[in-house]
Amino acid sequence: MINKIVASVEAALADIQDGSTVMIGGFGGAGQPTELIDGLIAHGARNLTVVNNNAGNGETGLAALLGAGQVRKIICSFPRQADSQIFDGLYRAGKLELELVPQGNLAERIRAAGAGIGAFFSPTGYGTDLAKGKEIREINGRMYVLEMPIHADVALVKAETGDRWGNLVYRKAARNFGPIMASAAKVTIASVHSVVELGALDPEVVVTPGIFVQRVVKVPRSASGAAPLKKEAA
Amino acid sequence: MINKIVASVEAALADIQDGSTVMIGGFGGAGQPTELIDGLIAHGARNLTVVNNNAGNGETGLAALLGAGQVRKIICSFPRQADSQIFDGLYRAGKLELELVPQGNLAERIRAAGAGIGAFFSPTGYGTDLAKGKEIREINGRMYVLEMPIHADVALVKAETGDRWGNLVYRKAARNFGPIMASAAKVTIASVHSVVELGALDPEVVVTPGIFVQRVVKVPRSASGAAPLKKEAA
């Protein structure tokens, strides 16, 4: 019997290697797998490349992972925020490499990795500094930039409900990068607030089929779930 | 108030022009919008380019559209079947142009059109006759073929349930090409078996958001819905 449910965050993350590329879901706080990030800090893997839309807020979650000095490079679209002081400090000190990617290209490059696309031409960023050095091409009268897939060793995503085959559904706009990151990593680890029996998820509404998920770990909702906005979500 | 529900198939199809590219959903019989195809035959638009996975089965549906002489070219992956006699006859007589595309490239090219991708490198078909004349490239040690998006003027798709904003959900494997075709056409016309009030579709389970749908028309289930397999579904 296949059972992808893992007993603890620690067990779910145990085999993450130094030097890994780790995708982390979330858009700001929504969909950020806080418990898995905390687990990665406790785990201590270093020299990581992190893929996330942002570069951490406040002093917790991704910001804390950066602060712990475990990250060598971050690939993201929107690092600078009012409360991105940990990223800012590391970046200014030259301790953190930044690959800045327009958000839609970031999403599409992740999706391309999951879908086996070798590269694609995107109109986004043409003529801008973020396309510098990239191949360009005119197609049917419009200019495009060649963009490469972003693959990962590990994806950490936050979902709402999962089952033992790894099927996932999300909650509201916390879905964001979860489904595409799950498809782009060799090992996808999902935190869920609820584990249900096989067949309890309607096959019409499964967002991430279990083929993309290797481990599922249940975490309490209180720590990261929907709630009145917290300070760090600003 | 926006109301995309149209009273009849005839009204929904009225402005289709001669020479249009028309995507038609379905994989064999599942998801084939039979009433919309019959409507297109009654409408009489000619010189059409049709995009479908197949090239018609038996003497009804897409086969009948071909038989009516309304189609100039078909873009599909699997035209030859035991009961594709109408296509076979027209093709052998040189009356119908065929662009044969591997099924995954067909799906991805349609998806690329909907998602604004200018072109993409696919590993599928490399080194085969279906990649002849196409640009190839080695990326990270693997060979790829450059594939172009397929845009359409009109998409005819079959869904299960819709609302007045054009949100759609599908039924089982009848989903197939519907969602991507809806995204790739200037005008998407969906047949549904059920029209529900706005808000009745769970926002978590909407498969095709209304932004991709211009017209929705209700058709009775008996004519095309799930049922014991019919002869033409073989």
Next chain:
Amino acid sequence: MNNWNRDQMAARVARDIPEGAYVNLGIGLPTLVANHLPKDREIFLHSENGILGMGPAPATGEEDFDLINAGKQPVTLLPGGAYFHHADSFGMMRGGHLDICVLGAFQVSVAGDLANWHTGAVDAIPAVGGAMDLAIGAKKTYVMMEHLTKRGESKIVNACTYPLTGIACVSRIYSDLAVIDITPQGLQVVDIIDGLSLAELQKISGVSLKQKH
């Protein structure tokens, strides 16, 4: 002369958004447009983080941490709305399915080039977010901005000096002084505040302007 204030600018933009339009409102000033959309029009708001049919801010105490907009502020979903993942959301944008996108700007050129993501300052930490996708994705990209910088320089320029967000992508500018179309025949003034002449506006702007007919 009285410059339009932020709410007047937002109302002016809102007036031009037709019923049934699919619209993305950028972070900052454009967000205000949502407050001024005519109640008798159904207009569909898209948020880059996977929402279509976005509604107004929730009542205090009703905020949901999983339902935020691009600016990470709590929002609601209208009946008929839908959620989807990030690749689908930006596909929607890049694929030309949005009718209108309203963005803030540092500079807009007479050719419609947009600079709104980076001042180019050497020590600035860059952040682009969805700006480049939004700039080139919608059928029409509107810019909503103060006409002049705090130092009194025109933000409408012959060529952007700040790093570009997109090329030839802006079709209309809503400023606190005027509404200006960017056309192949040059800038055409659609509307102007009371008490300001076209000649005066052109002088302030430092670019060639014509009255739209």
Next chain:
Amino acid sequence: MNNWNRDQMAARVARDIPEGAYVNLGIGLPTLVANHLPKDREIFLHSENGILGMGPAPATGEEDFDLINAGKQPVTLLPGGAYFHHADSFGMMRGGHLDICVLGAFQVSVAGDLANWHTGAVDAIPAVGGAMDLAIGAKKTYVMMEHLTKRGESKIVNACTYPLTGIACVSRIYSDLAVIDITPQGLQVVDIIDGLSLAELQKISGVSLKQKH
């Protein structure tokens, strides 16, 4: 010597599919493998038309026209299965997420080239379906076929004469005579029917074969 029959071939393939594998079974002979999957293993069947967790054929009278497999035959869905659209389904395939794909073939070359979609006959109407995606998408592509054509020619060849489906994509052949691995060191015979020697198999096959150790 007794050739393996179709069910024996299917059982032989099924035996090699481990628990937890994500598998696509091609149209025709490979479809039989589903009937022989060990009942004590959970194996996930993918169907190109947007199904994961495909179950067996339904009872007569229970067929659902909206739930068919790639061969357009009625199937069922197991608890825990899911539906998705065609781009997602082929992304799953092309992205290397399937562990095993089992396909029929006209010819397989010693380099693992596959020809299974077209005889190349001048008057034949071509049809490719998902064959080319399946050939190159899975982590391992297995071919299941009669060893010889009806005219007694080996279907394992030094170079395919039929139009190719994919290049260097086949890793193992299950025929009615043998199980053969395609390796960088050449063809290696894993299993062979009773009463047939390696030398005899090589003579029949017309290609160089070694015993796998």
